[in-house]
Amino acid sequence: MQFHLVVPGLAWPTAAFGKLPAAPPLTALPVLLGHASHAWRPAVALETWLAGEFGLNGGHTPxxxxxxxxxxxxxxxxxxxxxxxxxxxxxxxxxxxxxxxxxxxxxxxxxxxxxxxxxxxxxxxxxxxxxxxxxxxxxxxxxxxxxxxxxxxxxxxxxxxxxxxxxxxxxxxxxxxxxxxxxxxxxxxxxxxxxxxxxxxxxxxxGAGPRDAPAHTPASHIQADQPFARGLARHAGIEVQAADRYREQPGTTLAIVDSLQRPALHMDSAAWLAAIEELDTNWFAPLLAALKAKQISKLRISAPGDKHFLHIEVSASGLWKFWRKPRPLDTLLASAPAPNPQNP
Structure with a gap:
C-alpha cells in the first residue's frame, strides 16, 4: 500500500519571506524528514499539477x-x-x-x-x-x-x-x-x-474547456475537501472522502490537505504554525505509525507552490536506520533554491 499526501503551502517560502518566527513543536514530521529523500522541483500551481495526476495535460483543461x-x-x-x-x-x-x-x-x-x-x-x-x-x-x-x-x-x-x-x-x-x-x-x-x-x-x-475530457484516477481512494480535487475525482468516477484525518485503507490513497495553502499565500505565520501542528497530529503521526507497522510501504508527500514544488519520499524499509536523526522542517526549507526571477 502506498500513500500520497499533497500539502500545498508546506514549503513556506523562506527565501522570499524569511525564516518562520518560531519553530513549531512537531513530533512526527521531523522523524519522517530524517528518514526521507527530497527534491526541489520547478513551481507549479496545485490545480495544474492535480490535473496532470488525473491525466489531463492539455491546454484546455476544463x-x-x-x-x-x-x-x-x-x-x-x-x-x-x-x-x-x-x-x-x-x-x-x-x-x-x-x-x-x-x-x-x-x-x-x-x-x-x-x-x-x-x-x-x-x-x-x-x-x-x-x-x-x-x-x-x-x-x-x-x-x-x-x-x-x-x-x-x-x-x-x-x-x-x-x-x-x-x-x-x-x-x-x-x-x-x-x-x-x-x-x-x-x-x-x-x-x-x-x-x-x-x-x-x-x-x-x-477555466473553459471541454466538459467530456477523459480522466483517470491515480489512486484507489481519494481524500479531498478542495473543490477542484473533489471535482476531478468525481469526473474520474471515484467516490471522494473527507480530508480530515489519515484513514487506513487497502490499495493506494491520494489525499489533498490544503489547510496550509492560504496562510502561506498571505504570509500568515501564526495561522500556518497552528495548521501544521494540526497536520502533525492528524496526518504525520498516524502515517509514521502506519509506516512502522508496515501498513504503508511508501509515503510520498508533495507540496506544490508558486515558488517551488517540494517532493518527499519515505519508505517503510528505511525506518530501521536508527542512526538517522529527526530533521526539523525549517532546516529542510532552508535548503530550497532561490526562486527563478523569470517566474516570481
Missing amino acids: YAHLRRLGEATNTPKDVHWLCCDPVHLHFSRDRLLLADASSLAITRAEADILMTGINETFADIGRFEAPTADRWYVALPDEPKPFFHPIADVSGRPVQLFMPEGDEVARWARLSNELEVWLYNHPVNAARQEAGQRTINGVWLW
Whole structure:
C-alpha cells in the first residue's frame, strides 16, 4: 500500500519571506524528514499539477467544469462552465495587479446581493451563481473559445501579461469590462470602501474547456475537501472522502490537505504554525505509525507552490536506520533554491 499526501503551502517560502518566527513543536514530521529523500522541483500551481495526476495535460483543461463539479451544491448538466471569480484590481506604479478573493473576506450576504444584480443585468450572457462567497461561476449554453489563464497564475502579477488568447477574445474582454463598471458603481462596494475594505471591483474569467475530457484516477481512494480535487475525482468516477484525518485503507490513497495553502499565500505565520501542528497530529503521526507497522510501504508527500514544488519520499524499509536523526522542517526549507526571477 502506498500513500500520497499533497500539502500545498508546506514549503513556506523562506527565501522570499524569511525564516518562520518560531519553530513549531512537531513530533512526527521531523522523524519522517530524517528518514526521507527530497527534491526541489520547478513551481507549479496545485490545480495544474492535480490535473496532470488525473491525466489531463492539455491546454484546455476544463477547470471551471471540474471545480464546479466539486462544490457542495448540485451541478446542473448540459451547460458549459466558466469561472467568474471576484477580484480586487489595483495599480502599483504603472502596473495593474490582481488580488484574488482569498484576501477580500467577501460575506455570503454580499455575494448573494451581487449575484442577484449580475443576473438581472447580464441575463443575456448566462446564469451566474456563487456556491461559496468567493467562488463564482457563469453557466453558458456554448463552450467559450478563448484560452483563459488560471487565476492562480495571475494573482499578485501584472494583469496585462495574462490576457485571454484565441478566438472571440473581444467578446469576453467586453463582458469583463462591463462587469468591472457595474461592480465599481454597486452599493456593496461603496459600503466596503466606507468600512476600509478592499472593493470587489472586477472578476477573472477562466477555466473553459471541454466538459467530456477523459480522466483517470491515480489512486484507489481519494481524500479531498478542495473543490477542484473533489471535482476531478468525481469526473474520474471515484467516490471522494473527507480530508480530515489519515484513514487506513487497502490499495493506494491520494489525499489533498490544503489547510496550509492560504496562510502561506498571505504570509500568515501564526495561522500556518497552528495548521501544521494540526497536520502533525492528524496526518504525520498516524502515517509514521502506519509506516512502522508496515501498513504503508511508501509515503510520498508533495507540496506544490508558486515558488517551488517540494517532493518527499519515505519508505517503510528505511525506518530501521536508527542512526538517522529527526530533521526539523525549517532546516529542510532552508535548503530550497532561490526562486527563478523569470517566474516570481
